[in-house]
Amino acid sequence: MMSYQEFESVISRYLGPLSEAQKEAFAALDGLYRDWNSKINVISRKDIDSLYEHHILHSLCIALYLKTVRPQDYLSWQEGKATVLDLGTGGGFPGIPLAIMFPGTEFTLCDSVGKKTLVAGSVAEALGLKNVKVVNARAESLGRSFDYVVSRAVASLQDFYPWVKGCYNKRILYLRGGDVAEEISPLISRYKLKDIDVWPVFGVLDGEYFNEKWIVDISRK
Numbered sequence: 001m002m003s004y005q006e007f008e009s010v011i012s013r014y015l016g017p018l019s020e021a022q023k024e025a026f027a028a029l030d031g032l033y034r035d036w037n038s039k040i041n042v043i044s045r046k047d048i049d050s051l052y053e054h055h056i057l058h059s060l061c062i063a064l065y066l067k068t069v070r071p072q073d074y075l076s077w078q079e080g081k082a083t084v085l086d087l088g089t090g091g092g093f094p095g096i097p098l099a100i101m102f103p104g105t106e107f108t109l110c111d112s113v114g115k116k117t118l119v120a121g122s123v124a125e126a127l128g129l130k131n132v133k134v135v136n137a138r139a140e141s142l143g144r145s146f147d148y149v150v151s152r153a154v155a156s157l158q159d160f161y162p163w164v165k166g167c168y169n170k171r172i173l174y175l176r177g178g179d180v181a182e183e184i185s186p187l188i189s190r191y192k193l194k195d196i197d198v199w200p201v202f203g204v205l206d207g208e209y210f211n212e213k214w215i216v217d218i219s220r221k
Contacts, residue, residue: 082102112138
């Protein structure tokens with residue numbers, strides 16, 4: 001089980017020191033999610049003690065990827081020059097940790113399950129995240145596009161991509177586990193996609209949980 005102090009140490013090592021506001025927000029997540037999880041089960045009860053490693057740090061792997069591999073994209077997020085859709089956000093992952101890390105960037109957290117968006121919206125409000133909008137909807141009903149789409153394994157890539165293929169201008173950043181090659185090959189064939197990169201999270205972060213965890217980067221190019 002990763003404590004908040006251990007989490008902060010890892011994040012500071014890879015992404016730089018957190019501001020006081022960021023520290024307060026990340027530290028508050030434990031109590032907020034424990035309280036909501038006692039009412040609405042958005043995180044497995046046996047997994048809530050691993051919130052910082054399995055959910056918050058995992059979400060921030062997208063930030064780590066951008067800083068390591070796509071520094072120009074990372075800079076645009078830092079400078080608030082990006083819009084991001086988190087589709088299938090559930091209780092707010094990866095959107096809420098990313099919104100804390102990038103306070104200038106606009107995040108729209110979307111889920112079709114109302115009780116999940118209730119949790120995500122309430123957590124964002126409790127933290128005072130002015131850069132977060134939570135919507136209870138399906139992607140195709142949003143009526144707009146975003147620079148980036150992020151998501152955390154809400155479906156296979158073959159199912160997920162059709163939902164968002166018209167929603168992004170730059171990149172899809174998809175947190176996925178297991179054998180992603182099996183999903184990518186038919187995706188390339190069906191949609192004629194040419195620019196898909198796969199980044200191994202376990203190549204950077206230690207811990208059994210991150211074994212076979214990947215970020216799939218689908219570029220609009």
